Amino acid sequence: MRLHIKGGRVVDPASARDAVGDVYAADGKIAEEFSRADRVIDAKGLVVAPGFIDLSARLREPGYEYKATLESEMDAAVAGGVTSLACPPDTDPPLDEPGLVDMLRRRAKALSRARVYPLGALTVKLRGEALTEMAELGEAGCVAFSQGNVPLRDTQLLWRALQYAATFGYPVWLRAEDAWLAKDGVSHDGEVATRLGLAGIPSFAETIALGTILELVRATRARVHVCRLSTAGAVEMMRHAKQEGLPVSCDVAIHHLHLCDMDLGYFDSHCRLEPPLRSQRDRDALARGLAEGAVDCLCSDHTPVDEDGKHLPFAEAEPGATGLELLLPLTLKWGAAHKLPLAVTLARMTSDPARILGVATGRIVTGAPADLAIFDPGAAVRVTAESLKSQGKNTPFLGYEFAGRVRYTVVAGNVVYEG
Amino acid sequence: MQRNPQLNAHGELQHLLSIEGLPREVLVQILDTAESFVGVTEREVKKVPLLRGKSVFNLFFEPSTRTRTTFEIAAKRLSADVINLNIALSSQTKGESLLDTVANLSAMQADIFVVRHNSSGAPYLIARNVKPHEHVVNAGDGRHAHPTQGLLDLYTIRHYKKEFTRLTVAIVGDILHSRVARSLIHGLTTLGAPEVRVIGPQTLLPSGVEALGVRVFHDMRAGLKDCDVIVMLRLQNERMDGTLLPSAQEFFKHYGLTGAKLSLAKPDAIVMHPGPMNRGVEIDSTVADGPHAVILPQVTFGIAVRMAVMSIVAGN
Structure with a gap:
C-alpha cells in the first residue's frame, strides 16, 4: 500500500514540525515523496499527526469479555486515533504467563488495528507474593511489568521486584497508592466525601506510596513509570525526582485533568474512578504539571464497564470509565486551556509516551512506522452511548460536546479507520 | 450540575433524599x-x-x-x-x-x-x-x-426552643459514620442556627467537616459550654474494634454525657438522642432519664x- 496524504497540517512533536505539507507512506513506513500512490487522502483543513499512543487501555481480554471484547475495544482505539496502546495485566487470569501474553498479542495482531503492548504481571496472579518470570514474559512481548490497579502491600517484595527488574533492564510501571490508607475508600478524602458520606482515600495515600517508590528507585536504579497521578503533592515529588536525575516518568489520566470530586454531584457512579477524582487544586496542579513536563504524558485509562457494573450505589459501582475515543478531544481541550502550541499538546500522547514505551512510532520521519492520526481539530463531537464504539458506555462526559474528530487512522501504512 | 433530584420542576418535594439543598x-x-x-x-x-x-x-x-x-x-x-x-x-x-x-x-x-x-x-x-x-x-x-430523623430533631428543637436563630447546638460522638449528624447539621444551618458544634475525637470526625458550617471541638467540656441543645449520637458497637477508639470506657470518660458535663450547658438545655441508646457508653442513665432529656418525645x-x-x- 502506497499512501499519499495531501495538503494537511503536518504536526510532528518530535521534530517540532508544524507546517502544511504532504506525507507519504510505503511498505508500512513513512517514505520520501513518490508519484504513484495507491491511495491519496485529501487532508486539506485536517491535522496529520503521529498516531496516538495510550499508556493505559483495558481491553478486558482475557476474562471480562462481557464488559468488552478485543474487537470492540480495538475499534474504539482506532476510532480515537490511537495506534498503539499498553494494556495493564489485571485481566482474568492476569497476564503472568507467556502463553496468555502470546495469545493476546496474536489475537490483537489478527485484527490488524492498533498495536498492542501488554504489560506483564509483576507478581504471580498479581497476588504480591512471588515474582513472575520476567524474562519469559519479556520474550513473549511484555514491554514492562506492572500490578495494574492491584496493590502490592509487601514493600520488601516491591524492593526485590525493582532490584530484579533493574538487573535485566525491565521497566516497572506502578500506581502509587498505599493499600492500607486506601482501604475501603471510594472517593477523595475531603469536603465532598464528607458531605456525601463516602469513605475517603486521603491524598497522602498517594504521596506516601510515591515516597516509598522513589526511595526504592534511588536504591535500585530501576526504571519506574508511575501511572495515573491524582494529587498535587505527587506532581511536586515527581518534579524533584526528575531534577535529581532518577530514572522515573509518570502519566495522568484524561479524567483527572478535567474533573474533580465536585463532579460526583449526586452520586454519579460514572465518576467512580481509580484513583479517585480529587480536589480542584489537585486537578489544576496535574494539568499544569503536564503542561510544564513534570508529568510526562496522558493516558485514557480506558476501562469499559458494563451497565450493571455502574447501575449501583456509588461505593458498590465498579470503578473506571471508557476513554479511548475521548483521548483526542480531551487532550485538545487541555492544550487549549493552557494555550499550548498544538505540537506540545500532541507530544503528550505521541512522542512522550513513545519514549516511555521505547518504540519507534510517535513521530513522522522517513523510515519510522507509518502510524498516523488525521483529525479535524475544530469538528464537534458529541459523546453519546450510540457514538461510542467501545462496548463500555461508561463516561462522566456522556452528553458533552467537544472539538476534535478523528477522520482517518493509519497503522503501518494501512488506513484502519475512516470517520 | 444536575437539578436537585428531590425537587420536581416546580421546586416541590418529589422525593425526600437529603435535607441538604432543600430550601x-x-x-x-x-x-x-x-x-x-x-x-x-x-x-x-x-x-x-x-x-x-x-x-x-x-x-x-x-x-x-x-x-x-x-x-x-x-x-x-x-x-x-x-x-x-x-x-x-x-x-x-x-x-x-x-x-x-x-x-x-x-x-x-x-x-x-x-x-x-x-x-x-x-x-x-x-x-x-x-x-x-x-x-x-x-x-x-x-x-x-x-432526613426524617434530621427533621424530627428539628421539630423537637423548635418545639422546645421555639426558634433557631439564637441557638447553640452541640452534636457529640461519632460524626464520621453518622447520617443523623449530617442531616441535622444541614437542617440547622438552613434554618439559621448561628452556632452548630461537633464534638468528638479526631478519629470520629470526617475530614473537612468544618465546611459543613460547624465548629469543631475535641474537648467536650469546652464544646458544651452555654449550649441550648445537646445531641448525643449512638456509638455503634462495630466501631469498638480498637481501630478508632481504644475502649468504650475511655470514650465514656471523654465524650459520655454525665450530669457534671451537662451542667456546663445552659440551665434549660435539652438533651436529644436518635436512639437506640448505649447507656454508659455515650450517655449516663441519670441524664437519659433526667429532666433535660427529650428523647421519648422525639420518638x-x-x-x-x-x-x-x-x-x-x-x-x-
Whole structure:
C-alpha cells in the first residue's frame, strides 16, 4: 500500500514540525515523496499527526469479555486515533504467563488495528507474593511489568521486584497508592466525601506510596513509570525526582485533568474512578504539571464497564470509565486551556509516551512506522452511548460536546479507520 | 450540575433524599405540617384519610426496628396500605440487583418507597429509576443522610426552643459514620442556627467537616459550654474494634454525657438522642432519664414528621 496524504497540517512533536505539507507512506513506513500512490487522502483543513499512543487501555481480554471484547475495544482505539496502546495485566487470569501474553498479542495482531503492548504481571496472579518470570514474559512481548490497579502491600517484595527488574533492564510501571490508607475508600478524602458520606482515600495515600517508590528507585536504579497521578503533592515529588536525575516518568489520566470530586454531584457512579477524582487544586496542579513536563504524558485509562457494573450505589459501582475515543478531544481541550502550541499538546500522547514505551512510532520521519492520526481539530463531537464504539458506555462526559474528530487512522501504512 | 433530584420542576418535594439543598420554605412546610399531625396522634381515632388507597413499601436493605416501625405507623395513620420488605434477608442475598428489586415492586403498584440502605446514595439511584408518580423517602443511606430523623430533631428543637436563630447546638460522638449528624447539621444551618458544634475525637470526625458550617471541638467540656441543645449520637458497637477508639470506657470518660458535663450547658438545655441508646457508653442513665432529656418525645414527634413527609411528597 502506497499512501499519499495531501495538503494537511503536518504536526510532528518530535521534530517540532508544524507546517502544511504532504506525507507519504510505503511498505508500512513513512517514505520520501513518490508519484504513484495507491491511495491519496485529501487532508486539506485536517491535522496529520503521529498516531496516538495510550499508556493505559483495558481491553478486558482475557476474562471480562462481557464488559468488552478485543474487537470492540480495538475499534474504539482506532476510532480515537490511537495506534498503539499498553494494556495493564489485571485481566482474568492476569497476564503472568507467556502463553496468555502470546495469545493476546496474536489475537490483537489478527485484527490488524492498533498495536498492542501488554504489560506483564509483576507478581504471580498479581497476588504480591512471588515474582513472575520476567524474562519469559519479556520474550513473549511484555514491554514492562506492572500490578495494574492491584496493590502490592509487601514493600520488601516491591524492593526485590525493582532490584530484579533493574538487573535485566525491565521497566516497572506502578500506581502509587498505599493499600492500607486506601482501604475501603471510594472517593477523595475531603469536603465532598464528607458531605456525601463516602469513605475517603486521603491524598497522602498517594504521596506516601510515591515516597516509598522513589526511595526504592534511588536504591535500585530501576526504571519506574508511575501511572495515573491524582494529587498535587505527587506532581511536586515527581518534579524533584526528575531534577535529581532518577530514572522515573509518570502519566495522568484524561479524567483527572478535567474533573474533580465536585463532579460526583449526586452520586454519579460514572465518576467512580481509580484513583479517585480529587480536589480542584489537585486537578489544576496535574494539568499544569503536564503542561510544564513534570508529568510526562496522558493516558485514557480506558476501562469499559458494563451497565450493571455502574447501575449501583456509588461505593458498590465498579470503578473506571471508557476513554479511548475521548483521548483526542480531551487532550485538545487541555492544550487549549493552557494555550499550548498544538505540537506540545500532541507530544503528550505521541512522542512522550513513545519514549516511555521505547518504540519507534510517535513521530513522522522517513523510515519510522507509518502510524498516523488525521483529525479535524475544530469538528464537534458529541459523546453519546450510540457514538461510542467501545462496548463500555461508561463516561462522566456522556452528553458533552467537544472539538476534535478523528477522520482517518493509519497503522503501518494501512488506513484502519475512516470517520 | 444536575437539578436537585428531590425537587420536581416546580421546586416541590418529589422525593425526600437529603435535607441538604432543600430550601428553608420546604423545611418549614414539613415542620408545620407535622405540627398539624401531632394532634391526630393524640386523638382516639388516630387516622386521617390522606393516603387512602396508596401503597407504601418499606424497603429495608439494612436491619432496623425503630425507624421501620415509625414509618409503618405513620403510613397507617395516613390510611395507606403498608408492605414491609426485609430485603436484607431475601432477594439481595439471592443476587437480585437493587434496581431489579425496585422494578418488581413498582410492578406491584407502589406509590411511596421508604428506603434504607447501607450504601450512601442508594436512594438517589432508586429515585432516578422510579416512575414519575412514585416517590422515594430516604430512611437512612450509609453515612450520608437520614432526613426524617434530621427533621424530627428539628421539630423537637423548635418545639422546645421555639426558634433557631439564637441557638447553640452541640452534636457529640461519632460524626464520621453518622447520617443523623449530617442531616441535622444541614437542617440547622438552613434554618439559621448561628452556632452548630461537633464534638468528638479526631478519629470520629470526617475530614473537612468544618465546611459543613460547624465548629469543631475535641474537648467536650469546652464544646458544651452555654449550649441550648445537646445531641448525643449512638456509638455503634462495630466501631469498638480498637481501630478508632481504644475502649468504650475511655470514650465514656471523654465524650459520655454525665450530669457534671451537662451542667456546663445552659440551665434549660435539652438533651436529644436518635436512639437506640448505649447507656454508659455515650450517655449516663441519670441524664437519659433526667429532666433535660427529650428523647421519648422525639420518638412521638417522629411519627408526625414522617406523616408530614409522606403526605407532602404524595401530594406533589
